[in-house]
Amino acid sequence: MTAFVLVAGHxxxxxxxxxxxxxxxxxxxxxxxxxxxxxxxxxxxxxxxxVLRLIDAAADPxxxxxxxxxxxxxxxxxxxxxxxxxxxxVYLDAGLPVDGDRAVQLVPDQLARELLTDPARRPADxxxxxPGRGEWHRWGSIDGLTAEALDRLTELATAQPxxxxxxxxxxxGAVASVPTTGILxxxxxxxxxxxxxxxxxxxxxxxxxxxxxxxxxxxxxxxxPMLSRPDELAxxxxxxxxGEGHRIAPPSAAAEEPxxxxxxxxxxxxxxxxxxxxxxxxxLDVYLPEAEGPVPAVLFVHGGPxxxxxxxxxxxxxxxxxxxxxxxxxxxxxxxxxxxxHDLHGHAQSAxxxxxxxxALRAHPRVDGDRIALWFFSGGGLLTADWLAAPPxxxxxxxxxxxxxxxxxxxxxxxxRFRPAEAVAGAGRLPIVLGRAGLEAETIAATVxxxxxxxxxxxxxxxxxxxxxxxxxxxVADHTDEVRDAVARAxxxxxxxxxx
Numbered sequence: 001m002t003a004f005v006l007v008a009g010h011x012x013x014x015x016x017x018x019x020x021x022x023x024x025x026x027x028x029x030x031x032x033x034x035x036x037x038x039x040x041x042x043x044x045x046x047x048x049x050x051v052l053r054l055i056d057a058a059a060d061p062x063x064x065x066x067x068x069x070x071x072x073x074x075x076x077x078x079x080x081x082x083x084x085x086x087x088x089x090v091y092l093d094a095g096l097p098v099d100g101d102r103a104v105q106l107v108p109d110q111l112a113r114e115l116l117t118d119p120a121r122r123p124a125d126x127x128x129x130x131p132g133r134g135e136w137h138r139w140g141s142i143d144g145l146t147a148e149a150l151d152r153l154t155e156l157a158t159a160q161p162x163x164x165x166x167x168x169x170x171x172x173g174a175v176a177s178v179p180t181t182g183i184l185x186x187x188x189x190x191x192x193x194x195x196x197x198x199x200x201x202x203x204x205x206x207x208x209x210x211x212x213x214x215x216x217x218x219x220x221x222x223x224x225p226m227l228s229r230p231d232e233l234a235x236x237x238x239x240x241x242x243g244e245g246h247r248i249a250p251p252s253a254a255a256e257e258p259x260x261x262x263x264x265x266x267x268x269x270x271x272x273x274x275x276x277x278x279x280x281x282x283x284l285d286v287y288l289p290e291a292e293g294p295v296p297a298v299l300f301v302h303g304g305p306x307x308x309x310x311x312x313x314x315x316x317x318x319x320x321x322x323x324x325x326x327x328x329x330x331x332x333x334x335x336x337x338x339x340x341x342h343d344l345h346g347h348a349q350s351a352x353x354x355x356x357x358x359x360a361l362r363a364h365p366r367v368d369g370d371r372i373a374l375w376f377f378s379g380g381g382l383l384t385a386d387w388l389a390a391p392p393x394x395x396x397x398x399x400x401x402x403x404x405x406x407x408x409x410x411x412x413x414x415x416x417r418f419r420p421a422e423a424v425a426g427a428g429r430l431p432i433v434l435g436r437a438g439l440e441a442e443t444i445a446a447t448v449x450x451x452x453x454x455x456x457x458x459x460x461x462x463x464x465x466x467x468x469x470x471x472x473x474x475x476v477a478d479h480t481d482e483v484r485d486a487v488a489r490a491x492x493x494x495x496x497x498x499x500x
Contacts, residue, residue: 002087002241003030003060007051008226009069009094010107010139011130011157013038020226023234029241030060036074036164040126043163044103048077055082064241068092069140069223070160073103073169080175089178090240092233093140093185093223099171105343107165109138110415113345122162130157140223143187149227179213181240183233187222189408189443192246197441199248200259207250215245260314262476264322265483276328284357285315287324287334288366296371296396296498297333297361300324301354303378303404304341313338319476323375326487330495335361341379344411347418351383362394373494375399378472381447382407382418389423391430397497398427399490401435402472406447421447421454431461431497435490438468465490 004024006017014033021031032054036047051074055063063086067075072094079089095106107113112128115121123129133154136142142150184190195216198206208214217236219225225233239245267273277288289295300323302314314320320336327334337357339350362369372394376384381403387395406421407414424432432455436448455462467486471477475487 001028001030001060002062002064002238003032003058004064004066004237004241005032005034005051005054005058005075006066007034007036007068007071007075009071010160012153013156013158015156016153016224016226019230020234020237023231024237027234027238029238030058032058034071034074038158038161040161041163042161044073044077044165044167044169046161047074047164048081051075051078052081055085062087062241064088064090064237066090066092066237067094068226069094069106070103070165073097073101073164076171076175077169079178080171080173083174083177086178088241088243089175089180090237091180091182093183093188093225097169099173100168102168103165105345108140109135110345111138116162116165126162127159128162128165129159130154141185141187141189142224143222144228145222145224146228149224153224153227179215179243181215181217181245183217183219183225183236183240185223185225186218186220189411191218192216192248196248199250210248210250212247215240215243215247217245259473259476260317260319261312263318263479264326265475265479266326266487267318267322268479271484273322273325274329276325278324280315281360282357283338283340283353284360285320285324285336285338286361286364286366287328289328289331289333291331292366294366294368295332296373296495297335297364297367298327298373298375298399298494298498299335299337299354299358299361300327301337301339301374301376301380301383303376303380304339304350305343305346305379306341308340308342319377319473322475326491330491332495332498333361333364333367339380339383341383344407344414347382347415351386351418354383355386370394371396371498373397373399373498375401375494376403377401379404381405381420382414385418385420385423388420388430388432389426391427395430396500397431397433397494399433399435399494401490402437402440402444402470402474403434403451404444404447405451408443408447421451424451424455424460425458427455427458427460429461431493432463433490433493434462434464435474435486436464436466437470437472437474438466439471441472444472463493465493 013035017033065075104116221229279286315338324334339353341350
């Protein structure tokens with residue numbers, strides 16, 4: 001049939017595949033479980049060599065490599081050198097690393113990631129201790145693990161060599177020729193529907209997910225399916241080896257343009273926005289009204305994470321250019337900030353860049369620095385926390401459109417500081433305007449509902465503007481009168497608070 005090389009993730013080894021391997025062998029497959037080198041001097045290249053030896057030892061001509069979380073890094077490194085030997089690579093609840101990436105970028109445990117990224121704090125013996133029994137949830141969803149399975153995971157876990165997480169992955173590009181399958185453990189918050197939404201954005205970096213050689217399976221369990229659902233996992237591995245799996249439909253020809261490059265609902269040929277003076281200084285873009293004297297200003301804060309290689313960057317997306325021009329047409333200064341939120345670990349750095357942009361905006365000679373509004377979008381919603389917790393006197397309004405207001409499932413890497421539902425307790429009399437999409441994804445809608453409930457409990461001044469027929473990103477996704485009216489109502493409310 002097929003030979004499988006199974007490569008587990010952080011702190012584990014070949015032992016974790018015991019039940020899965022038995023099921024595969026019973027079906028007639030050849031199985032090799034990788035136990036990677038564990039010494040403090042081991043690096044990613046060491047683990048790549050470990051996987052190469054197993055590939056070379058496999059007898060069956062049909063060979064499938066399976067990488068679980070960190071294991072996908074040595075799997076890809078080895079596959080790049082043996083691409084002609086492989087029939088498929090399976091990503092088991094794993095990220096999508098590319099050439100030059102370091103595994104530490106995908107470490108979900110914030111404390112461990114901070115330790116690993118600071119050379120002065122790295123363990124002297126070169127080993128990252130394995131989690132204690134009550135700490136595994138920081139590395140992934142433990143949904144489905146029995147108490148016995150969790151005990152076994154803890155008892156058999158070993159320290160992870162630090163260099164395996166900090167050395168860059170080196171790929172020549174040969175691995176791109178190998179068909180792939182993604183098995184998504186849905187308790188972590190990512191499912192086939194999530195992948196389809198990513199592809200629909202039209203962002204170039206996600207197009208390969210719609211390649212017919214790429215298949216997907218959902219598995220309703222947590223991050224360690226080899227312990228929680230071994231029979232089902234073995235079945236999916238066999239089906240993956242046979243080429244089965246859900247295929248993602250590529251965007252239609254009409255939708256080839258990325259969603260983020262579609263025009264703003266208020267800046268279409270039927271409803272053109274007027275041109276206005278535009279200045280760019282550092283991270284800040286400023287759109288100036290005709291009024292000469294100091295006037296209030298609105299800073300529009302884009303969402304994220306946005307992959308670092310996305311072009312153009314958010315400051316030049318029609319969405320935010322449109323909002324800047326729209327604000328200027330209403331007689332206030334509109335501004336946008338390029339805050340660089342590229343991954344789930346970058347919120348603190350983005351918050352610093354936003355704060356600096358705010359100060360630069362307040363100091364602008366055309367701006368009344370005592371009358372500022374902040375308007376956040378999508379994943380930028382988490383960045384509202386600082387402003388809600390302790391709103392300065394010059395912040396006259398905080399607006400949000402289809403925000404993400406709590407880390408989504410699987411977003412354990414987000415710093416605890418960014419929890420708007422907790423921060424709203426400090427909002428006091430700060431006016432909050434929330435644009436809510438009626439056709440929002442369930443996971444995002446749940447974060448909004450939690451925030452609304454918390455705002456009510458703390459008697460915050462919250463105004464909700466519902467858009468029943470609106471999708472996430474409704475200003476560019478839905479060119480309807482309903483959306484135009486909602487955007488106009490939200491802007492009118494923001495301006496009312498700015499001018500009060």
